[in-house]
Amino acid sequence: MKNFPIAKSRRLRSTPYSEKIEAHGVSSYTIYNHMLLPAYFESVEADYHHLKEYVQVWDVAAERQVEISGKDSAELVQLMTCRDLSKSKVGKCYYAPLIDDDANLVNDPIINKLAEDKWWLSIADSDVILFAKGLAAGNKFDVKISEPDVNILAVQGPLSDKLMSKVFGEKISNLKFFNFDYYNFKGISFFVARSGWSKQGGFEIYAEGSEAGKKLYDFLFEAGKEFNVKPGCPNLIERIEGGLFSYGNDFDNNDNPLETNFDKYVNLDNDIKFLGKEKLIKIRQDGIKRKLMGVKIELDKINMYSEKVLKDDNNNIVGFLRSATYSPTFKKVIGIAMINIPFNKPAQKFKIEIDGKIYEGTICDLPFI
Amino acid sequence: MKNFPIAKSRRLRSTPYSEKIEAHGVSSYTIYNHMLLPAYFESVEADYHHLKEYVQVWDVAAERQVEISGKDSAELVQLMTCRDLSKSKVGKCYYAPLIDDDANLVNDPIINKLAEDKWWLSIADSDVILFAKGLAAGNKFDVKISEPDVNILAVQGPLSDKLMSKVFGEKISNLKFFNFDYYNFKGISFFVARSGWSKQGGFEIYAEGSEAGKKLYDFLFEAGKEFNVKPGCPNLIERIEGGLFSYGNDFDNNDNPLETNFDKYVNLDNDIKFLGKEKLIKIRQDGIKRKLMGVKIELDKINMYSEKVLKDDNNNIVGFLRSATYSPTFKKVIGIAMINIPFNKPAQKFKIEIDGKIYEGTICDLPFI
Numbered sequence: 001m002k003n004f005p006i007a008k009s010r011r012l013r014s015t016p017y018s019e020k021i022e023a024h025g026v027s028s029y030t031i032y033n034h035m036l037l038p039a040y041f042e043s044v045e046a047d048y049h050h051l052k053e054y055v056q057v058w059d060v061a062a063e064r065q066v067e068i069s070g071k072d073s074a075e076l077v078q079l080m081t082c083r084d085l086s087k088s089k090v091g092k093c094y095y096a097p098l099i100d101d102d103a104n105l106v107n108d109p110i111i112n113k114l115a116e117d118k119w120w121l122s123i124a125d126s127d128v129i130l131f132a133k134g135l136a137a138g139n140k141f142d143v144k145i146s147e148p149d150v151n152i153l154a155v156q157g158p159l160s161d162k163l164m165s166k167v168f169g170e171k172i173s174n175l176k177f178f179n180f181d182y183y184n185f186k187g188i189s190f191f192v193a194r195s196g197w198s199k200q201g202g203f204e205i206y207a208e209g210s211e212a213g214k215k216l217y218d219f220l221f222e223a224g225k226e227f228n229v230k231p232g233c234p235n236l237i238e239r240i241e242g243g244l245f246s247y248g249n250d251f252d253n254n255d256n257p258l259e260t261n262f263d264k265y266v267n268l269d270n271d272i273k274f275l276g277k278e279k280l281i282k283i284r285q286d287g288i289k290r291k292l293m294g295v296k297i298e299l300d301k302i303n304m305y306s307e308k309v310l311k312d313d314n315n316n317i318v319g320f321l322r323s324a325t326y327s328p329t330f331k332k333v334i335g336i337a338m339i340n341i342p343f344n345k346p347a348q349k350f351k352i353e354i355d356g357k358i359y360e361g362t363i364c365d366l367p368f369i
Numbered sequence: 370m371k372n373f374p375i376a377k378s379r380r381l382r383s384t385p386y387s388e389k390i391e392a393h394g395v396s397s398y399t400i401y402n403h404m405l406l407p408a409y410f411e412s413v414e415a416d417y418h419h420l421k422e423y424v425q426v427w428d429v430a431a432e433r434q435v436e437i438s439g440k441d442s443a444e445l446v447q448l449m450t451c452r453d454l455s456k457s458k459v460g461k462c463y464y465a466p467l468i469d470d471d472a473n474l475v476n477d478p479i480i481n482k483l484a485e486d487k488w489w490l491s492i493a494d495s496d497v498i499l500f501a502k503g504l505a506a507g508n509k510f511d512v513k514i515s516e517p518d519v520n521i522l523a524v525q526g527p528l529s530d531k532l533m534s535k536v537f538g539e540k541i542s543n544l545k546f547f548n549f550d551y552y553n554f555k556g557i558s559f560f561v562a563r564s565g566w567s568k569q570g571g572f573e574i575y576a577e578g579s580e581a582g583k584k585l586y587d588f589l590f591e592a593g594k595e596f597n598v599k600p601g602c603p604n605l606i607e608r609i610e611g612g613l614f615s616y617g618n619d620f621d622n623n624d625n626p627l628e629t630n631f632d633k634y635v636n637l638d639n640d641i642k643f644l645g646k647e648k649l650i651k652i653r654q655d656g657i658k659r660k661l662m663g664v665k666i667e668l669d670k671i672n673m674y675s676e677k678v679l680k681d682d683n684n685n686i687v688g689f690l691r692s693a694t695y696s697p698t699f700k701k702v703i704g705i706a707m708i709n710i711p712f713n714k715p716a717q718k719f720k721i722e723i724d725g726k727i728y729e730g731t732i733c734d735l736p737f738i
Contacts, residue, residue: 002391003374007399007408008674010691011494011617018674022371030376031400034494034617039376101506106499125380125403127496129622130475131503137470137644138507147622248380248403253498253516275506305377305387322379 012036015061016151016210017217024231032062032125038233045328047230048237051200055159056232057220060197061151061213065206066109066121066129072141073117079135079274080128081111082257084267088113093178093193097257097265098128103276103283104253105260106131108245110195112180112206120150120206124247135275150191151213155220156202159227164203166223167216168192172203180206185219188212197234199242199369236325240334243294243367249304249323250292250336258283259338260292261366290319291344294368297333297352297361301326310337310350310361318343318350318363327368333361334368381405384430385520385579386586393600401431401494407602414697416599417606420569424528425601426589429566430520434575435478435490435498441510446480446488448504448643449497451626453636457482462547462562466626466634467497472645472652473622474629475500477614479564481549481575489519489575493616504644519560520582524589525571528596533572535592536585537561541572549575554588557581566603568611568738605694609703612663612736618673618692619661619705627652628707629661630735659688660713663737666702666721666730670695679706679719679730687712687719687732696737702730703737 006012006029013035021038028039038059040047050056068077078085081096082103088094090113098106098121107128109121121128132145155164164172168183172192175181180193191206207213221229245251251260258266258280268281295310302324310318317340324335343350348363375381375398382404390407397408407428409416419425437446447454450465451472457463459482467475467490476497478490490497501514524533533541537552541561544550549562560575576582590598614620620629627635627649637650664679671693679687686709693704712719717732 004377004395004398005372006375007397008373008672009399009615009618010673010675011615012399014675026373028376029373030378030381100499100502106502127499130469130496131499133469133475134500134503134505135507136503138504246378246380249378303377304379306379306383 006031015059016213017059017061017153020214020217021059021231026231033064033123035062035064037062040233041231044236044325047232048235048328050230051157051198051232051235051238053158054228054230055155055157055163055224056230057217057224058154058156058231058233060154060204060234063122063152065148065150066123066132067119067146067148068121068132068143069118070143071117073119073143076132076136076139076141076143077111077119077121078272079139080106080132082267082274082276082280083265084270084272085111086272090115091179091181093180093195095178095265097260097262098131099257099274099276099280100253101275101279103256103279105247105251105255105257106253108247112193122152126247148208149210150206150208151210153205153207153213153217153220154196154202155205156196156198156232157200160202163220163224163227163229164192167220185216190216197244198238199244200238237327240323240325240336241327241329241368245336246323251338255338256280256283258288259290288341290338290340292366293337293339293344294364294366295321295324295335295337295350295361296330296364297324297335297359299326299333299354299359302333302335302354304335308352308354310352312343312350318348321352329369336366337363339363375400384428385582386428386430386522389583389586390428390600395600402433402492404431404433406431409602410600413605413694416601417604417697419599420526420567420601420604420607422527423597423599424524424526424532424593425599426586426593427523427525427600427602429523429573429603432491432521434517434519435492435501436488436515436517437490437501437512438487439512440486442486442488442512445501445505445508445510445512446490447641448508449475449501450480451636451643451645451649452634453639453641454480455641459484460548460550462549462564464634466629466631467500468626468643468645468649469622470644470648472625472648474616474620474624474626475622477616481562491521495616517577518579519575519577520579522574522576522582522586522589523565523571524574525565525567525601526569529571532589532593532596532598536589544572554585559585566613567607568613569607606696609692609694609705610696610698610737614705615692620707624707625649625652627657628659657710659707659709661735662706662708662713663733663735664690664693664704664706664719664730665699665733666693666704666728668695668702668723668728671702671704671723673704677721677723679721681712681719687717690721698738705735706732708732
């Protein structure tokens with residue numbers, strides 16, 4: 001497989017931490033929200049093993065914030081998501097599929113409620129700010145929409161509580177999952193959430209401005225020596241094993257949230273108002289035609305540059321593989337696929353052609369672990 | 370300068386031509402509209418010299434189309450741009466800054482008018498589809514908005530007329546600049562515009578579906594042998610010399626079209642309705658505070674990963690350099706910078722610090738050539 005160097009430019013925005021992670025040995029980048037996001041340091045597999053045992057600091061500034069504030073902000077935020085936010089509370093984080101008028105997915109951010117009239121949507125890879133601006137202008141909402149200078153450092157891994165307690169004090173260990181609060185480090189107040197794009201436990205530090213985050217970055221490595229801290233990033237193996245989805249990989253603007261296992265975030269049974277609601281009611285009535293599921297394939301490696309078709313013995317299309325990786329845990333390739341109904345049964349077999357050869361696989365439920 | 374391989378995934382979409390351009394020796398990629406866009410083949414400078422003398426075929430599928438059709442489509446398209454489209458004609462292409470309610474730039478597409486109620490916005494790097502969907506939903510417009518399976522091949526360079534005439538017939542040479550029409554190749558009808566992101570002349574072929582485009586790609590190389598055809602891509606040197614702007618590099622959602630030399634596309638003097646109009650009227654009244662201009666710097670190379678500050682002898686901030694390259698024509702670095710008023714005078718001197726050293730530069734008008 002040939003490597004293609006990324007052509008850097010201002011358009012592919014650097015983060016406040018880019019120089020530091022390059023000095024720390026980042027090996028490869030992806031682009032996420034028009035910004036550099038590290039893809040691995042030592043190797044995807046070496047990073048994976050370290051993440052599951054110790055603690056890592058991640059430059060995930062590419063998880064940009066869309067700040068929505070003002071009198072009509074709650075109405076606008078609710079209009080964008082099928083998740084019921086009517087009982088949402090300040091200080092909490094809400095994973096929320098955003099959908100359009102056709103009930104197709106636009107993004108799957110974590111919505112942080114900072115105040116009754118102030119929200120941060122911590123977004124996956126699409127320009128939610130333009131969607132929000134369009135909706136606000138069209139509805140003549142009284143809101144302010146911006147991308148603040150917030151650059152997340154994630155601290156992930158089983159030793160993350162120890163490192164964070166050492167830096168921010170013991171009380172941070174009382175922070176509950178998907179809650180956020182403000183903690184002091186050297187006189188600066190940091191928004192910290194117990195969250196992150198791994199299943200190994202951890203925190204996301206929403207550093208405001210670039211200088212504060214850079215100082216903190218250095219200190220996290222200094223304080224983390226005793227916990228064998230390393231630089232890291234969202235890990236392909238770990239996130240697929242844990243069933244954490246990636247917008248643009250596992251689903252996109254051609255899929256609806258009932259197809260992508262978001263049922264518990266789809267609220268159709270009260271009178272809250274959001275885009276695509278009537279369409280979703282109809283989809284629920286008619287039943288979905290396909291469903292996102294796991295797959296296991298008897299292979300020891302795979303490259304995923306685009307969808308791969310899955311077929312049964314009679315050449316019927318079973319579905320399309322969208323993300324996949326070799327898993328050291330299962331000792332085979334595992335992946336996430338959109339499966340056509342009625343093939344959506346665990347243990348359903350399929351065949352997949354890779355580089356001219358046919359391999360066998362099996363459908364399974366998500367998550368893998 | 371270290372190279373960072375791009376981590377490919379389905380999210381960074383391949384184009385129908387990716388396998389072909391990789392076989393043809395593409396060396397580096399950027400990401401544009403969540404899609405692979407080649408950055409150079411032999412080298413930026415070798416590609417540049419070839420482009421100015423012969424003809425190149427470019428995979429610019431990453432210039433995605435936002436298709437807007439239906440009864441209210443003209444109203445929606447006009448709402449998004451400050452350019453007056455009231456006298457627009459089917460068969461013509463309109464370069465049009467899109468702006469938001471704050472009069473800040475959202476994108477700078479070419480708008481192709483396919484019918485009175487059907488438009489293709491051939492976009493730069495931002496999710497215009499989400500902006501359009503938000504506006505349509507908010508205004509309850511009767512429109513259909515989609516991203517069609519259209520994958521542009523550009524044929525650029527002084528010999529492009531010869532190659533295109535050989536493939537599509539002599540009458541294609543009658544096609545006027547920024548007009549489009551349909552031309553046959555082996556029984557398939559192709560939308561072809563005389564346009565493209567170079568100043569060397571050429572065409573953009575909006576191939577619909579992936580198979581038709583792939584056949585055409587191969588044939589263009591076969592037919593182009595006698596014209597010394599090579600694969601190419603938008604060229605950093607050529608586009609800066611020619612003063613062709615890049616959304617995300619030269620300007621973004623923090624800049625307004627009066628700052629970016631789009632005056633002739635800003636219509637404030639009749640009653641057409643578009644977002645940000647009142648704000649633009651106020652900006653025009655108050656006068657702009659900064660302006661996009663050219664710069665020349667006594668240097669033989671430069672890397673641009675983010676803005677670089679320009680200062681005068683008294684340490685006043687003259688402006689910010691946003692794109693730059695060594696120019697073989699001028700034998701120095703040239704670039705595009707946002708210059709604070711009153712420093713916006715050609716021949717204004719400035720200093721720039723690069724890797725700890727100070728260099729001298731001069732402001733100039735755009736385009737360079």
